[in-house]
Amino acid sequence: MSAHIEAETVRPVRSWKLSENTRDRLISIASPILLLLVWEIAARTGLIDTRxxxxxxxIFETLVTLSSxxxxxxxxxxxLQRLFIGFLVGGIPALILGIIMGLSxxxxxxxxxxxxxTYPIPKSSILPLALLIFGLGEGSKIFMVAIGVFFPVAINATAGVREINKIYLDVGRNFKASRWxxxxxxxxxGALPVIMTGIKLGVGMGLVLIAIAEMMGAKSGLGYMIWAAWETFSVEQMYVGLFVIAIIGFVLTLVLNEIEKRLVPWKR
Incomplete structure (x- = not known):
């Protein structure tokens, strides 16, 4: 009877352990917060020049003011509009050309x-030529994004197709599969995992180039806002523009990662 009571009262202690995904997400959230905290302390204690x-x-106060x-x-x-249009203009032809290059x-x-x-040419150095051809309007900005997106997507699409096991292509030929x-x-x-890597690189390059393009001849955009803040030495506003670009890049990366998980579930 006493043994039965002891068996009921004594329960195994469960060890609480975070999964790897949860741990990685917590670290990803904590690291930028820690950086901002150290930055805040350094600024308030005079360790860095707040000018x-x-x-x-x-910076957050300025962000709230600009948002309001x-x-x-x-x-x-x-x-974002220029980035989206430029991504389509550069990404779709790059994807098609890259896959065809891998097959043929x-x-x-x-x-x-x-x-x-042409890939090693610094993309920012093409801006004067883009302004000469397309003028100061939207065309030059979209062209710069398209150029930045085109190369990573095309190169990765080609590499992805060439990495496909030839047996799959042979099976397609044996079954008389058309080119389409x-x-x-x-x-x-088969090339999707590598293509998604190229798309992520292209989006990042597009963000860099749209900011550069908007500093020349634009009247709107985050790049223009940063440049205008530099002209008036509004340092907080400059950082707001930089932070927003960083947040956009971070969010787009998260979105692309989720899309990749859906399209390429075997890569998890």
């Missing part, structure tokens, strides 16, 4: 030297 590195609290007036939303919307040696022989020669079926059912799904 160039204002405290995050003052609607100015920040206007500039953010303008940059003659096409690869034609375009690979051209891409290899090969493109749609073999090349594109």
């Amino acid at each position: 160039f590195f204002p405290a995050p609290s003052s 007036t609607g100015e920040l939303w206007q500039h953010t919307a303008a940059s 040696r003659p096409v690869r022989a034609v375009f690979d030297p051209l891409i290899s020669a 079926d090969t493109f749609r059912t073999i090349a594109l799904p």
